[in-house]
Amino acid sequence: MKLDLRRGSIRLVVVLLAAFLMALNIQTFVNAGGLYPGGAQGLTIIIQRIALKFFDIRIPYTPINIILNIIPIYIGFRYIGKKFTLYSMIMVVFNGFFVDLIPSHVITHDPLLISVFGGIIAGVSLSICLKVDATSGGTDFISIFLSQRKGIDAFPIILAGNCIILTVAGILFGWDKALYSIIFQYVSTQVLHIMYRTYQQQTLFIITDKPAEVCEIIYRISNHGATLMHGEGSFEHNNKMVVYSVVSASDIRKLIPAIKEVDDGAFINSIRTDRVQGNFYLKPRD
Known part of the structure; x- marks a missing residue:
């Protein structure tokens, strides 16, 4: 019992740390560079920026991200694991809370540095989250479900979804940001492959x-x-x-x-x- 409590406490602390690190990355590198991460996070940021640019409405990050994660969370509870999904929900909720809490801050104006170092931080935060059996939500649930339960390589599906997100971002906000976002996503994927190897x-x-x-x-x-x-x-x-x-x-x-x-x-x-x-x-x- 004590060992399970200790493991659960460590798992919770790591998930909260990953949520904070990911939120910090969004409020510094991602927003400073006008970048678009993949999956539910990228879609959340696009919705925020569309609302602000075309309707002059500033929507908080948390409610959008939670709504986009409803179906993936259901998939997680039904097919992957209840504890896994519970800690992933904690990750999603606190990541949104930290994003809305932390003020935006520009570290550098160099778009290449923003793309590379933002991608590194994104990959590291997701990797440490996965190491304690949790995810950042969104397409991570779908990817694990297809890999673990169906034996399907989810990468082409996730890539196609990210391409759609970047295409929409390029049309609405400029192709330079969308192209730098490709560098951001590539770097984060490579860091993830180096640090997290369970599905390899x-x-x-x-x-x-x-x-x-x-x-x-x-x-x-x-x-x-x-x-x-x-x-x-x-x-x-x-x-x-x-x-x-x-x-x-x-x-x-x-x-x-x-x-x-x-x-x-x-x-x-x-x-x-x-x-x-x-x-x-x-x-x-x-």
């Missing part, structure tokens, strides 16, 4: 004299099985066992040292895997 896979080919021990390590650390193949060395023509397995990229940093500890002579080839079809285990969200 790696293929392992391990030539070892201790296949049983290696398979046990793979199963214990990653909850994935392995396939054993017989091989023959081309130089000395010795019989070798090849262990083949596909694991989550986030497990690689634990797996390889553990395998080398059991068999320091093992030859390990780790290859990035673009797509997996079939029964691939993913840790439940709750």
